[in-house]
Amino acid sequence: MTTRPGARPRHLASSPFQPKPEPTIVQYAVDDLVSHDSYGVGRVVGVESAAVSVDFRDKTVRITSPFAKMTLL
Template identity: 65%
Template sequence: MATSSGARRHLASSPFQPDPEPTIETFEVSDLVSHDSHGMGRVTNVEAHAVTVDFKTHKLRITSPYHKLSKL
């Protein structure tokens, strides 16, 4: 049984629109952010594919893509 790896190709003759490219938000040190589970925090460290956020009660390293994290 064959399995697909990766996204499907979009044919130019297709009447349907292609899926939009996901945008990955970028953060800088000292940005205020909001997390769905942990609440408000401040970015303390930025890496290539992760950020460290101080939520006052604990620090958490969050890897990209940042689905539950948004900049305020």
């Protein structure tokens, strides 16, 4: 049996375990202050539908969704 990568297994109603909660997707706005695990602290300078551009002083990086390594400050 093969499944596509990133596909979540379906939850059976008879299972004694609770299903995993749906991940929340954070929405960023221009001028939001963010922290990234690899780049440090930066400021959002551009917002697209599936990515944001963040200025980390020494360089500007385009980060795509999901923003796993980035948190809003």
